[in-house]
Amino acid sequence: MSSTILVFAECRDGEFKRSTLEAVATARRLADECGGSVDVAALGAKASAAAAGLAAYGANRIWACDNEALDAYQAQAFAAVLASAVDKGSASLVLLPASAMGKDVAARLAARLDAASACDLVDLTWSDAGGLSGTRPVYSGKALVNVAVAAGTLAVATLRPNVFPLPDPDPSRQASTETLDCSVDVAALRVRIVRVELPKEQELDVAEASIVVSGGRGLKEASNFSLVRDLADALGGAVGASRAVVDDGWIPHSHQVGQTGKVVSPQLYIACGISGAIQHLAGMSSSRTIVAINKDPEASIFKVANYGIVGDLFEILPALTKAVLAHKNG
Amino acid sequence: MKLLVCIKHVPDTETKVAVHADGKRLDPQAVSKWVASPYDEYALEQALLFRDDAGEGEVVAVCAGPQACQSTLRTALATGADRATLIQDERFESAESLTRAKVLAAVAKREQPDMVLLGKYGVGTDEGTTGPMLAELLDWPHVAAISSLTLEGTGFTAARGVEGAVEIHAGTLPALFTCEKGLNSPRLPSLRGIMQSKKKPIETLTLGDLGLDDGLLDEAKLDWDGFELPAERESGRLIEGDPESASTELVRLLHQNEKVL
Numbered sequence: 325m326s327s328t329i330l331v332f333a334e335c336r337d338g339e340f341k342r343s344t345l346e347a348v349a350t351a352r353r354l355a356d357e358c359g360g361s362v363d364v365a366a367l368g369a370k371a372s373a374a375a376a377g378l379a380a381y382g383a384n385r386i387w388a389c390d391n392e393a394l395d396a397y398q399a400q401a402f403a404a405v406l407a408s409a410v411d412k413g414s415a416s417l418v419l420l421p422a423s424a425m426g427k428d429v430a431a432r433l434a435a436r437l438d439a440a441s442a443c444d445l446v447d448l449t450w451s452d453a454g455g456l457s458g459t460r461p462v463y464s465g466k467a468l469v470n471v472a473v474a475a476g477t478l479a480v481a482t483l484r485p486n487v488f489p490l491p492d493p494d495p496s497r498q499a500s501t502e503t504l505d506c507s508v509d510v511a512a513l514r515v516r517i518v519r520v521e522l523p524k525e526q527e528l529d530v531a532e533a534s535i536v537v538s539g540g541r542g543l544k545e546a547s548n549f550s551l552v553r554d555l556a557d558a559l560g561g562a563v564g565a566s567r568a569v570v571d572d573g574w575i576p577h578s579h580q581v582g583q584t585g586k587v588v589s590p591q592l593y594i595a596c597g598i599s600g601a602i603q604h605l606a607g608m609s610s611s612r613t614i615v616a617i618n619k620d621p622e623a624s625i626f627k628v629a630n631y632g633i634v635g636d637l638f639e640i641l642p643a644l645t646k647a648v649l650a651h652k653n654g
Numbered sequence: 655m656k657l658l659v660c661i662k663h664v665p666d667t668e669t670k671v672a673v674h675a676d677g678k679r680l681d682p683q684a685v686s687k688w689v690a691s692p693y694d695e696y697a698l699e700q701a702l703l704f705r706d707d708a709g710e711g712e713v714v715a716v717c718a719g720p721q722a723c724q725s726t727l728r729t730a731l732a733t734g735a736d737r738a739t740l741i742q743d744e745r746f747e748s749a750e751s752l753t754r755a756k757v758l759a760a761v762a763k764r765e766q767p768d769m770v771l772l773g774k775y776g777v778g779t780d781e782g783t784t785g786p787m788l789a790e791l792l793d794w795p796h797v798a799a800i801s802s803l804t805l806e807g808t809g810f811t812a813a814r815g816v817e818g819a820v821e822i823h824a825g826t827l828p829a830l831f832t833c834e835k836g837l838n839s840p841r842l843p844s845l846r847g848i849m850q851s852k853k854k855p856i857e858t859l860t861l862g863d864l865g866l867d868d869g870l871l872d873e874a875k876l877d878w879d880g881f882e883l884p885a886e887r888e889s890g891r892l893i894e895g896d897p898e899s900a901s902t903e904l905v906r907l908l909h910q911n912e913k914v915l
Contacts, residue, residue, distance in 0.1 A: 397821075403790060424816035428798050431786035435752060440875035443781045461884075463778050466671040467680065470880030477875055515795035515825025518811075522819050529817035535914070559915070577836050578815055583667055583777070584692065584835055592914040603667065609887065613912045615904065621892075630890040631907060633900050643897035647905045651915060 327360040330387075330415035332406060333378060334425050335371035343421030343485035343532070345381050350448060350488045351419050352382025357450055363387060365409040365504070367402055368394035376501065380493035387413070389506035396517045397425055401508040403432035409504055410437060410478070417456065422482035423532070434480040440473045442481040446589070446610065448488075456481070464583040464606035485532055486589055487610075528562035530581055535561030535592045536611070538581055539569065540604075542597015542618060542637055546574035551641040552596055558648040564588065564608075566598045582607030597637050600625030617641070655711035657701035658767035660758055660784070661730060662691040662776035663723040671883065678878050679748065680778070690726045693773025695840040696833035700803060701771050702734045703838060712736045714765060718757050719746045724856060731851035732843035738856045741864065745871040748878070751779070753870060755787035760864035762792055768808075770830040774799040785832040796830040797823045801837055 329351040334344045351362045364383040366375035372388035379386075387409045394401060406429065410418060418433065420426035422444045434441035442448075446468075447459035454475035462469050473479045510516070530536050537559065539552035549563075556563045564581040565574070581588055582604040593611035598604060600616075600623055608614070609628045616629035617640050626632045633640055665685040672684035690698075698715065705711040715730035717723040718741040727738040741757055762770055770789075775782035782798065789796035797803075797812040801820070804811050808827045813820050815834065843851070861868050893900045893907075909915040 399786065399796065400790070400793075424799070424814075427782060428786055431751070431781075431783035432790040432796075434783065435755060435787035435790035438752070441750070441752060441781075441783055441787075442876055443783060462780055462881075463665075463669075463671050463680070464667075464780060465884065467673070468882050468884055469878050470882075472877045472879045473875065474877075479875075513795060515797065515823050515829065517821050518824045519822045520819050521822065527818060532817050577834075587780075592908065592912070602670075609884065613908065613914050614887070614890075615908075616890075626892075627889065628887045630887070630912070631904055632890055632892045633904065634892060635897065635900070639897040640901065644901040644904065647898070647901035648915070650902075651905045651909060 327358055327416040328363055328413045329355050329360060330363045330365060330406070330409055330413060330418045331383070332418065332420040332426060332429065333364050333366045333371055333375060334421055334423055335366065335368060335374065338370040338374050340374065340378065341421070341423070341532070342490065343423055343426070343483070346485065346488040346490050347419045347421050347483050348378050348381040348383055349490050350483060354417070354448070354450065361385065363409065363413045363415060365389065365406055367405055367506070368392065370395050376499065379497045379499035380495050382497065383499040385413070386499050386501040387504040388501050389504045391506045393510040394506060394508070398510055398513060398516055399428055399432050400513050401510050402429045403436050404508055405504065405506050406433050407436050412504065416478060418480045420480070420482045422484045426482050430480050430482045437478055437480065439478040439480045442471050442473065442479060444484050445481055446484050446487045448481060448483070461587065461610065464603070465587055465610055466606050484589060486534055486591065530562045530564045530579060530588050531586045533562035534590050535559045536564045536581070536588055536590045537561050537594045537596065538564030538566065538598060539596050540566035540598030541568050543569070549574060551637065555594065555641055555645045555648065558645045558652070561592070566601070566604050595625050595629070596641060598625055599623045600628065655704065655708055655769070656765065656767040657704060657711065657713050658762060658765055658770045659694070659698045659701045659713060659715050659730070659735065660770065660772045661694045661698070661715055661717045661726060662773070663688050663717060663719045663726045664691045664776055664778045667692065667777055673881050673883065677881060679881050688722060688726065690729065691773050691776045693775060693777070693833055693835065696835065696837045697771035697773050698730055698733060698735065699838045699840040700833060702841070704805065714739065714767070716741070716758065716761050718754055720744045727856050728851055729843060731854045731856070732848040733841060734847060737854055740856055740858050741861070742858050743861065743871055749871055750874055750876055751781055751783040752787055752875070753873070754784050755791055756870060757861065757864065757866065758784070758788050759791040760866055762788070764864065768827045772832045774832045774834050782832065785830055789830040792830070794828055794830050795825050796832070798832045799834040800831050801834050803831060803837070
């Protein structure tokens, strides 16, 4: 069952995110298990220039599509170019990060190739019969589904960030580079990104961060969110929030964790003043380590927490921020 | 202007998930209420706003699902949709996104709308793939999970939140959009709307009526071969002490035991 696995290397401003590296490393593991090889598609001039670095994570061959018109994401063009990389390399599986861009292009690609589509996987292995077996959360994490793709069926799968292991890069590895024809007429396509607005202060996204500190109603008022921000800053993490405080307008919806917000699975999740409604638990209970800080010892959040502190947020958060800074500096 | 809104019939988000006896799917007995997927409400509202702003046009609600979807479509009509189409087949309950997209593509080809709107995903399966797949099958542009959308003639400008940034997309219709929470504030059906909806038609079609092979719904490229509830997390430990000592102890545990600091 030797096969080629193609990875879409998501590139923003010439850099590959950790989720892309995780996808390459996962492809390497799967390829090693079946005697296959790993292709990586780098779309755009910037991505092509940076793609050689992906050899260290396990790429055997880089499909470089050195076209400046593809430096900006365009779903139709990207799906067309990826489909040609699948065709040229006879790939049987395409892996993409389950990021905004990865999920978007994966869907179009699956339709274009008439392939099986497996979304937001948290586990992916070969099955005994030579097909693929994956696991994905559904109902916002209230349940897990095992999905299976039969051997011989082309599959497109997206991998949830921060879940698949990322081994240390091996700089001795080499990859070949081949040019992929990418004469897509992007100008003829009827939509394009005209600009990208960055928030005034660049913030880490909760869905990508390896540490998330979230605040809820227990903070009592919007201005007290600074206590959560201070702790997140000290930890180098992102700021999350419960639905209740987003609905009250304390913080934008992009920070909301849970059903109708973002599903996150960071290495460390700290819930501050969040009681743990089922919608919130669904969005964060796959985090590796969970810490809950709440004044109510009966709060549901403690049922999923590895560590809990019962007490006053207004005393504990500043003390914890101080302890984190002391640890980092000492 | 004709606007096609695709609505998915899903278990209410308050559903306490239970496993079906076959071990492969949600137990439908556990579902007390089926509703339009919450994000689809933003899609319907956006279509109604465009129609009302233009002072002309037609909003067509379409649902691919079992007979029970009639009630979901009736609500869409009461909210303001002009007419509704149900592609009725019990097998849609377990249909994958690409199959749904193929069926909806046949509907779109028949209706020839200027715009197709959907929610950013159907809650439950949480995939968000049907919209972009449908756009690909139609060879249309799409913008997914939009937080704003404005029209000028046949041109549009849409905003979409991505990790840590907002992308502004510009293009021309016909196009497909999937809608994020916050795009608008969905209205509720009015009493008058409910009365009027009783006179509005719900067309019921089969796959054959759309020129599709009836076997399409028996195919699956991806099998669900297990459905389970996540393992309960082991109960953790409470850290006692005053704020300073508890914080110091927590940092030590996160560093030494969990290796996350």
